[in-house]
């Protein structure tokens with residue numbers, strides 16, 4: 001059994017998953033297309049709600065900004081984590097209330113802060129003095145939470161280093177925010193995207209709790225803990241199911257921070273990844289020499305048309321073809337563009353049927369997150385990844 005088949009066997013397939021497959025099978029695509037099923041998004045939201053209990057769920061819009069996804073989630077009562085003016089406008093236009101949208105990027109354009117403030121957004125993230133100054137000037141009196149740097153945890157797609165401040169800076173920044181007239185309500189962190197198991201949160205939560213309790217002891221009235229994202233999807237390695245995972249994370253959070261603290265989570269990947277599959281096509285199968293051990297398989301989708309998370313071969317997508325079951329062998333998998341970094345998997349080749357030919361369809365599973373939003377506008381004249389919503 002392939003890893004994907006094992007995952008399906010464990011989780012069970014159902015009519016919703018079958019519908020995604022049926023839609024792909026029934027459609028002729030003239031370009032790589034992400035097919036998204038909104039009912040799977042709803043199902044994930046509900047699983048997260050059950051697992052996270054009284055935490056407020058802010059969908060990380062960057063994971064998949066398809067208007068239909070935002071509209072569906074707004075209808076279900078989900079809140080949103082927006083990274084830019086564009087994402088804020090999208091959420092508001094799809095029915096989200098401004099007080100349910102947080103501006104979670106720690107690097108914001110001053111004019112976008114002013115726009116958000118005028119639009120009624122009240123909650124902003126920051127990790128530096130200058131950012132607090134911008135917020136105080138353009139969104140006076142706003143609520144802010146400070147993002148903390150945490151140590152890497154073993155997440156497949158780490159988000160350390162670039163964002164957040166060191167724990168030793170938190171007290172000073174909170175005091176500065178207060179002096180600027182801001183309402184410094186709490187802390188945020190990100191455990192790293194695709195943190196496959198709930199137990200992997202434990203060290204990070206210990207780090208954050210140490211800072212949280214020290215800062216509270218110093219007299220700062222923190223009341224919000226934003227636990228960010230990290231909720232995983234199946235990408236070949238075993239992951240905990242979403243509801244059990246979320247429940248376990250929440251239990252760990254409550255054990256360290258108590259029941260009175262307001263918890264906010266920002267799931268992106270966990271909400272949408274398994275709601276989408278890319279219908280792609282083989283453009284060429286070749287060997288570089290007669291004794292080449294590996295075939296090169298070139299797809300019509302690559303690093304620049306949505307599969308950016310293959311950088312460092314970090315996220316391992318799962319491939320299905322109509323020839324599965326035929327004898328299989330290792331392939332180097334690459335995209336179609338004229339850039340030599342457009343190679344998806346080479347260090348760890350992918351096993352694909354030996355019979356695979358140009359023109360064959362390849363379905364790439366669990367691609368609903370960080371694909372359409374990463375697709376370039378048209379490198380080499382290839383159009384951005386198309387999206388079809390069912």
Ligand SMILES: Cc1ncc(COP(=O)(O)O)c(C=O)c1O
Nearest residue numbers: 060193229230231266267268269
């Ligand atoms: C601030 C913030 N929140 C949430 C997310 C979503 O993370 P994930 O997709 O791992 O759930 C990200 C991802 O980059 C992020 O930067």
